Amino acid sequence: MLLKIFVAVSVLFLSACGTSPKTNFYILSAERSVETYEQDSVSVGVWKVDLPDVIDRPEIVTRTGDYTIELADFHRWAGGLESNISILIANELAHNLKTAHVDVSPWSSYRKFDYQVKVHIRRFDGELGGESVLQGVYLILDGKGNNKILENSFSFTEKLKGKKYSDMAEVMSNLVIQLAEKVSTSISKQHDIKSE
Numbered sequence: 001m002l003l004k005i006f007v008a009v010s011v012l013f014l015s016a017c018g019t020s021p022k023t024n025f026y027i028l029s030a031e032r033s034v035e036t037y038e039q040d041s042v043s044v045g046v047w048k049v050d051l052p053d054v055i056d057r058p059e060i061v062t063r064t065g066d067y068t069i070e071l072a073d074f075h076r077w078a079g080g081l082e083s084n085i086s087i088l089i090a091n092e093l094a095h096n097l098k099t100a101h102v103d104v105s106p107w108s109s110y111r112k113f114d115y116q117v118k119v120h121i122r123r124f125d126g127e128l129g130g131e132s133v134l135q136g137v138y139l140i141l142d143g144k145g146n147n148k149i150l151e152n153s154f155s156f157t158e159k160l161k162g163k164k165y166s167d168m169a170e171v172m173s174n175l176v177i178q179l180a181e182k183v184s185t186s187i188s189k190q191h192d193i194k195s196e
Contacts, residue, residue, distance in 0.1 A: 043101030092180030129163035134175035
């Protein structure tokens with residue numbers, strides 16, 4: 001009798017272990033329609049962003065305290081956080097500058113730009129139900145990427161609307177959009193000076 005009970009419990013335990021929670025995937029995105037832009041507008045090359053190792057990973061990273069973080073095993077970035085940020089910055093630059101000429105590295109050797117952009121992120125995380133923070137430095141380089149035109153630091157904070165990972169992805173998207181607006185303004189000012 002004890003053997004039968006043991007076998008039944010073992011079967012139930014193994015069947016429970018055989019089912020794992022569904023993995024959810026998230027992207028950074030701006031809610032806007034597809035637009036077309038002038039072909040002879042300013043051209044910009046966006047280098048893939050530089051991320052700290054602690055957040056350069058598939059899992060969404062959340063803060064749980066001043067000295068602790070949590071990796072969400074079943075809530076992950078589709079395509080990686082680095083790629084998500086770089087693509088969203090490029091899309092927002094194209095929108096803000098009204099140009100069809102924005103590429104993300106790597107690009108072809110024949111590609112010519114008016115400016116190149118590098119972004120070094122020092123912090124990009126948040127707390128579910130709390131705030132998300134984006135901090136770092138961006139550089140505007142000349143078209144060949146040889147000379148630095150300007151370097152600015154940035155720090156953006158926004159409170160989450162809820163305690164879901166989708167809320168985190170939405171707010172993190174908003175922070176990247178704010179960064180892209182700041183970069184766009186810098187490029188516009190430099191382009192106006194260059195055109196005088």
